[in-house]
Amino acid sequence: MIKRKVIILGSTGSIGTTCLNAIRNGSLYGEVTGLVARSSKDSLSELAKEFNCPYFINDNSNKLKEFLSSLDGDIVLNGIAGAPGLEASLIALNCGFDLALANKESIVMGGDFILNEAKRLNRKIIPVDSEHSAIYNLIKAHNKIHSVVITASGGPFYQKKNLDNVTVEEAINHPTWKMGKKISIDSATLANKGLEVIEAGFLFNLSPKDIEVTIHRQSVIHSMIRLDNGAVYAQLSPPDMTLPIVGAVNDEVNPLYNVVKPLSFEDLTLTFKKWDEEEFPLLALAYKALEQKGSYPIAFNAANEVAVGLFIDHKIKFTSIANITKEVLMHDFSTTCNSFEEIMYQDQRARAIALKGF
Ligand SMILES: NC(=O)C1=CN([C@@H]2O[C@H](COP(=O)(O)OP(=O)(O)OC[C@H]3O[C@@H](n4cnc5c(N)ncnc54)[C@H](OP(=O)(O)O)[C@@H]3O)[C@@H](O)[C@H]2O)C=CC1
Ligand SMILES: CC(=O)[C@@H](O)[C@H](O)COP(=O)(O)O
Numbered sequence: 001m002i003k004r005k006v007i008i009l010g011s012t013g014s015i016g017t018t019c020l021n022a023i024r025n026g027s028l029y030g031e032v033t034g035l036v037a038r039s040s041k042d043s044l045s046e047l048a049k050e051f052n053c054p055y056f057i058n059d060n061s062n063k064l065k066e067f068l069s070s071l072d073g074d075i076v077l078n079g080i081a082g083a084p085g086l087e088a089s090l091i092a093l094n095c096g097f098d099l100a101l102a103n104k105e106s107i108v109m110g111g112d113f114i115l116n117e118a119k120r121l122n123r124k125i126i127p128v129d130s131e132h133s134a135i136y137n138l139i140k141a142h143n144k145i146h147s148v149v150i151t152a153s154g155g156p157f158y159q160k161k162n163l164d165n166v167t168v169e170e171a172i173n174h175p176t177w178k179m180g181k182k183i184s185i186d187s188a189t190l191a192n193k194g195l196e197v198i199e200a201g202f203l204f205n206l207s208p209k210d211i212e213v214t215i216h217r218q219s220v221i222h223s224m225i226r227l228d229n230g231a232v233y234a235q236l237s238p239p240d241m242t243l244p245i246v247g248a249v250n251d252e253v254n255p256l257y258n259v260v261k262p263l264s265f266e267d268l269t270l271t272f273k274k275w276d277e278e279e280f281p282l283l284a285l286a287y288k289a290l291e292q293k294g295s296y297p298i299a300f301n302a303a304n305e306v307a308v309g310l311f312i313d314h315k316i317k318f319t320s321i322a323n324i325t326k327e328v329l330m331h332d333f334s335t336t337c338n339s340f341e342e343i344m345y346q347d348q349r350a351r352a353i354a355l356k357g358f
């Protein structure tokens with residue numbers, strides 16, 4: 001067995017904690033060689049003591065680059081929440097590390113640019129997002145696919161009417177997963193599924209018509225692939241991020257045993273329902289953003305991130321998240337970005353429009 005040396009960005013969050021627990025309980029044979037977070041200094045220094053490694057509070061990207069360059073590691077797990085994850089991903093790739101990527105914003109904002117950067121630097125990007133991890137592994141096993149089916153839990157408000165007065169606490173009460181605040185709210189609006197459709201479009205080079213979304217309340221099937229011959233293959237496991245995280249960080253180096261509890265089929269009911277555009281306008285907006293490409297995916301992410309922030313701060317209603325995002329996407333975002341600076345320019349532009357409209 002070979003010990004995987006892993007550097008964790010977003011060490012104090014849901015993804016970071018799941019990875020650290022997997023190392024603690026032995027489901028990942030790994031050694032932590034660096035830890036990064038943003039504001040939880042005390043927790044981070046405690047973790048650094050426990051894992052006997054250096055740590056860094058990310059308040060400056062040049063210093064993050066210096067910190068990562070000084071570390072020995074096989075792979076960087078990026079579990080940073082939101083748009084700041086993109087710059088961190090690019091820094092990690094440029095410092096010579098492969099990426100186990102949970103931060104979906106890196107792909108949604110970075111698009112072809114970050115994928116080309118990884119290619120240029122001869123580095124791997126291994127998806128950690130549960131749906132993309134499932135598709136990545138299914139493609140490895142079956143090679144050529146026709147299209148993909150991404151599953152969505154439907155969130156806490158599925159088929160509930162009049163969501164004007166729902167609270168932040170109700171919105172983060174996810175029916176099947178325990179995750180950070182922002183992604184939980186995105187699951188409630190299905191903006192998360194929208195981000196995932198865009199993420200799949202870039203990662204697997206698929207057009208919107210080749211990406212289906214189906215409501216699957218149990219979150220047991222993490223996604224499926226269709227082959228040209230009509231067969232469908234699915235990946236099933238309990239809703240637990242340990243498997244995609246351990247799989248990506250391990251990257252086939254060691255055989256994996258008992259990472260998650262095997263499913264018992266007699267206890268399972270698996271259901272599937274069509275999603276409705278009126279109920280989930282943010283998913284429809286994301287499909288359109290992927291179709292339009294240019295900077296529309298960047299604008300979708302930025303507008304939604306601003307709107308979710310306003311909702312968390314009790315400044316807007318839950319239902320206004322979609323309205324603000326829709327309004328921003330009416331502007332011209334047809335420019336294709338070929339650098340980090342161009343991406344951030346469009347990101348900031350979309351944020352300014354979102355804030356002006358509210
Ligand atoms: N949670 C999950 O199960 C899943 C998450 N994802 C994706 O993974 C990412 C992380 O999600 P999640 O773990 O839920 O989020 P959390 O909010 O639980 O954790 C976010 C982590 O990121 C750190 N962080 C935030 N900004 C920065 C920054 N600028 N530099 C360094 N660290 C930073 C936080 O540090 P601090 O505590 O110090 O503020 C914290 O450690 C998101 O992109 C999400 O969409 C994808 C699939 C599943
Ligand atoms: C665990 C994970 O990958 C999340 O992105 C998950 O997909 C959220 O669930 P829903 O967005 O399907 O509610």
Ligand SMILES: [Mn+2]
Pocket residue numbers: 129130131196
């Ligand atoms: Mn997901």
